[in-house]
Amino acid sequence: MKKFDKERLLLAVAGPVIALVSAIVLTSVVLVASGKNPFEPYRLMLEQIGFSDVQVLIVNQASLYYIAALAVALGFRMNLFNIGVDGQYRLAAVMTAVVGAHLALPSFLQVPMLMLVAMFTGAFWAGIAGVLKVTRGVSEVVATIMLNAIATSLIVYVTQADVWGVQVGNNMTTGIMKKSGWIPGIDLGAGAGEVYGLVFLAVLAGVLYWLVLNRTRFGFDLRASGASETAAAASGVDAKRMVLTAMLISGAVAGLSGLPLLLGDAHTYSLSFPTGLGFTAIGIALLGRNHPGGIALAALLWAFLDKASPALDYATPVAYEKEIATIMQGLIVFAVVISYEAVRQWGLRRQQKKVGAELAAAANGNNNAHKKEVAA
Template identity: 65%
Template sequence: MRKFDKDRLLLGLAGPVLALAVAFVLTSVVLLASDRDPIEPFRLMFDAASFSDVQVLIINQTGTYYLAALAVAVGFRMNLFNIGVDGQYRLAAMVAALIGAAVELPGPLHIALIVIVAMLVGAFWAGIAGILKTTRGVSEVVSTIMLNAIATSLIAWLILPSNFGEQPPGSNDLTTGEIPESGWFPALEVTGGEIYGFTFVAFALGFVYWFVLNRTRFGFDLRATGASSTAAQASGVDAKKMVLTAMLISGAVAGLAGMPTLLGDTHTYSFNFPVGVGFTGITIALLGRNSPVGIFFAALLVSFLDKTSADLDQHGYEKEIATIMQGLIVIAVVVSYELVRQYGLRRQQRKVGEELAAGHALKTAKEAAK
């Protein structure tokens, strides 16, 4: 059984804690610079979180963000920067909504069809970037950014009434049509509203992510390739195949990010469908350090900031305060993790030096005793 490493745990917690503390302080400085109370907005946000309906909104949002962050984290573990999660998520939700509205099947089959379509579309869109990287050496950062723009235009074209979309009477919005009730995912009724049923699926996928990466040969190969593709290649791992596989899995998980909202709330895709989820997932994956538990708490934090800041403007504070804090968290995460990493290296070097010195002293003492 592996020995519990207290130092490793403390160093792992130090990064996100330091990042949050720095983000909080800098946000307070921004408020002070604009002649505002630096504490009052945070108190108002905690007060808002005490209401049961807001708590339900936070939990539902956490499920969506959790899936988006898992999609990003899969890429990160392979040393891939999949910036295209937002495009993959939106295109997958749109096509899944189209298919879901066009057919009528028994409940479980209908839901399964929608979910599988979303995963396939997300995987296909991410796979384009994977193929470009493995065959032509195109950076996944560049290709996924371009694919985001293409996805936006493709969605706008597909949803036109002359193609596959519908325009509700008396509305300027365009939709894919409503999914029949057989394709709605059952929700959990609680005080304050409904928790989307797919939110629990999202959290369960966190365990699957942990198990595959840490308890399977595939997960080991994926992590090894991310650490050093040349070393993995030398040990018999097909690095290019692993890159493509990681992009496909990342895209498939990204496709699932729209399912809590689609199957639990809107039951259709329209121009009001949430955007920017994929980019928020990058923040959450960074803050959570690609750990399923860390990602959960990071997603919960960002969801808290999103939902509790909605009413700040009613108290004389701009709700963009939460957006500022999220941006500062990203900057603080990068800086704090590097500081913690350097401290960890110095600490490890010092411990090795102390152990070598102790060993040398013991050897000298033994020789003197002879």
Template identity: 65%
Template sequence: MKNAFKFDRERLLLGIAGPVLALAVAFALSVLVLVASGLDPIEPFQIMFSSLQEQDVQVLIVNQWATYYLAALAVAVGFRMNLFNIGVDGQYRLAAVLAAIVGVKVSAPGPLHILIIILTAIVVGSIWAGVAGVLKTARGVSEVVSTIMLNAIAGNLIAWMVLKDQFGEQAEGSNDLTTGLIDESGWFPGIKVSDFAGEIYGFVFIAAAVGVVYWYVLSRTRFGFDLRASGASESAAAASGVDAKRMVLVSMLISGAVAGLAGMPELLGGTHTYSSNFPVGVGFTGITIALLGRNNPIGVAFAALLIAFLDKASSQLNLEGYPAEIAKIMQGLIVLSVVISYEQVRRYGQRRQQHRVGEELAAQAKKNRKEVSA
């Protein structure tokens, strides 16, 4: 019992060591970049942390967290199946634009209107990811290649759909094409903080609930076990009666469905329309967050909060004469640091396990010799 507890404790420490080491390395490298640029290496961090005292910045971070968390969970579902879904950005954007179009065209009472929009986003995201899943299971096409190509196709489809001749609208005196404003019955209610700070999107709580569902399904159900087993070893999963190809397809469908939800905080709580100003690159940010959070829903939540903080707090840097791109550099350095630190922690964990096994075998051999001597 004691040894089991010790093993669990070591595994927990190793799990924490990866992201902590990654952040430490990223911070150190960021300091070096600032020094090399002739800038103060500490003041930019002080400025960003001091901005947390501003209520409007707090609200922006929390709202951004919801989008990043959902995007990262979509990536994490694929990772748990050993799939690299690079197409989350295309799935999220295509789902958002079609959900916005449906939201404008459909009239319904409040809750039903919101539900129709959300279901549209889920279905569209799932179908778009499912294309890559079918290609992989039926033709053996790498999901990395297919999702990259599907991102490009999604981008062009979106550009076509928002044209005035299709579903787009253009306000007088504006060059921006939009899908039109969704009726207020389709707005997801939020929590008003103040007139200055605005409101926290109500979808923040939906995002948190999705995280709970993700944890429960993958950790406490047979389906979750089959998914993780298939990702670890298709042959072993097949030997236990699991259809690995089916799990690949199902995983891509679920990943796409969650990706579709990623656009809902902004669409239903913020802009209430899709336009060229709608956030892009969210799916790629989700990859960073999923890696940093090690696909764990709690780890991913903290990682999403960190990246949201870097995004929103960096706006204060421009006011103080520092380039806001510092935060983008830090995000890139975090990705590199994650790859390096996790590999080092993995190797250390392997050495520790080999050393422990050696000690146990030596102790058992010594015990056997004593029994033979007796």
């Protein structure tokens, strides 16, 4: 039985905890500097957890964040920075909405078909950056940033009235999708609202992510290539093939990010469809340390800050700006980078001391054995 490593657990938990505490402290400093109570906003937001409708909003939002963060984490495990998740997710959502509005199949075929459209679109868009990297050496950061801009232009084109766009009031949409592609939610009653039916897709994605990375040869090759391409190549792994494969899978997962909202609530893509999801997912993946469990907690935290912060606008007798939550999210990302590096350095020093102590003990044991032999 594998021995429980308390020190490893401590190192894994220390980074996120330090980042979160640092963000709270720094946000409190900002509140004090602006003449506001540094504790009241946290109390007001925590009170929102007790409302069932806010709980539903948090879970629904977290499902989108979680899938998008898994897409980012897949790239991170390969030492790739897929900053194009936002473009991949939005382009996949608009193409899925277009197909869903113009094609009607039985539900048992329509839903899988729409998922495949989303995955294929996301994979195709991420694959462009992957091909550029393995064939021309173009940084995936530069390529995906440019692809985000191109995706935005394509979405504007697709939603034009003379292409596939349908104007509803002042909003351009892709039209309402066929009902066979809708996925019903879980109605909690009492005015709480519905939990997206595809919340379970997020759970399944997290389980598959862990199984593939930790229990398959492909996952080992991916992690090995991310840690050292040279070492991976020595064991027969084609680094370029792994880069392209990782980008394709990351894009496919990113394509699924918008489906809980698209198939469970909106049923159309419009100008009000959320943007910036992919960039938020980067912070969530960092805070969760690319672990499915850690990412889940980080996604719930981010969703909580998003959905509980509007209560600050209605605080009495003094209202607080809801942007406090945004400041806190930004500070968490900032603190994550610093705290993780500090924890890494501390862990490295601890490991060096441990190895040094073990070598010293072995040397002393050899010396004592030699002395005994000489004495004999």
